[in-house]
Amino acid sequence: MPGCFERTVILRDGTPVRLRAIRPDDERRLVALYDQLSRDTRYHRFFSVMRRLPPDWARFLANVDRQRRFALVAESPADADALIAVARYEPAEPPGTVEVAFVVQDAWQNRGLGGALFAELLRAAAANGITRFRAWVLADNRRMLDLIARFGDVQERRVEQAVVELLFTPRARRGATDADDR
Numbered sequence: 781m782p783g784c785f786e787r788t789v790i791l792r793d794g795t796p797v798r799l800r801a802i803r804p805d806d807e808r809r810l811v812a813l814y815d816q817l818s819r820d821t822r823y824h825r826f827f828s829v830m831r832r833l834p835p836d837w838a839r840f841l842a843n844v845d846r847q848r849r850f851a852l853v854a855e856s857p858a859d860a861d862a863l864i865a866v867a868r869y870e871p872a873e874p875p876g877t878v879e880v881a882f883v884v885q886d887a888w889q890n891r892g893l894g895g896a897l898f899a900e901l902l903r904a905a906a907a908n909g910i911t912r913f914r915a916w917v918l919a920d921n922r923r924m925l926d927l928i929a930r931f932g933d934v935q936e937r938r939v940e941q942a943v944v945e946l947l948f949t950p951r952a953r954r955g956a957t958d959a960d961d962r
């Protein structure tokens with residue numbers, strides 16, 4: 781049940797990372813996470829680079845209904861008060877479809893966390909009856925495109941001005957919970 785979602789995933793190097801549903805008090809943690817992102821990561825996530833995450837964005841992003849809108853956060857193993865990644869879905873068109881977006885703090889990229897978040901976000905969405913997904917990904921973002929190809933069956937793919945828009949359904953896979961379980 782996504783409402784009380786909580787899970788520990790083990791990264792490829794053996795590091796345990798706690799995932800949980802986002803909470804309203806994560807607002808300040810989202811601002812702190814954004815402060816730590818490289819310019820490149822900010823651009824790939826938001827398609828623009830802002831100096832700070834605007835407070836009204838942080839409030840919107842931290843407050844979800846856990847059904848139509850849902851987000852998972854990953855806590856830093858060294859400091860549970862700090863976030864190292866966020867995975868979310870938001871309502872999209874046509875009705876019954878959600879848009880997914882991910883961000884992993886630079887120092888934690890390429891360690892399997894994005895894959896673990898992808899699997900868990902799909903699991904949470906399935907619990908809410910959601911089976912159709914959209915993603916807008918910059919065309920040079922090989923890692924994100926690779927993750928979608930690994931976890932999804934792409935139904936539609938459009939490229940416009942260096943942005944790839946994908947519509948996909950989850951690919952049936954055995955019940956993976958760990959980052960290295962694929």
Ligand SMILES: CC(C)(COP(=O)(O)OP(=O)(O)OC[C@H]1O[C@@H](n2cnc3c(N)ncnc32)[C@H](O)[C@@H]1OP(=O)(O)O)[C@@H](O)C(=O)NCCC(=O)NCCS
Pocket residue numbers: 820821822824825880881882883884885888889890891892893894895896915916917921922923924926927
């Ligand atoms: C995209 C992102 C979420 C992926 O998370 P991650 O934790 O770095 O990803 P993982 O380590 O789980 O997996 C990355 C996969 O991409 C693939 N990959 C990595 N580098 C690649 C490259 N240069 N070319 C192609 N594929 C690559 C690999 O298959 C890798 O899988 P592996 O686990 O088999 O090695 C993360 O890098 C990120 O936050 N990037 C910036 C923001 C962003 O792009 N968000 C997406 C917007 S929707």
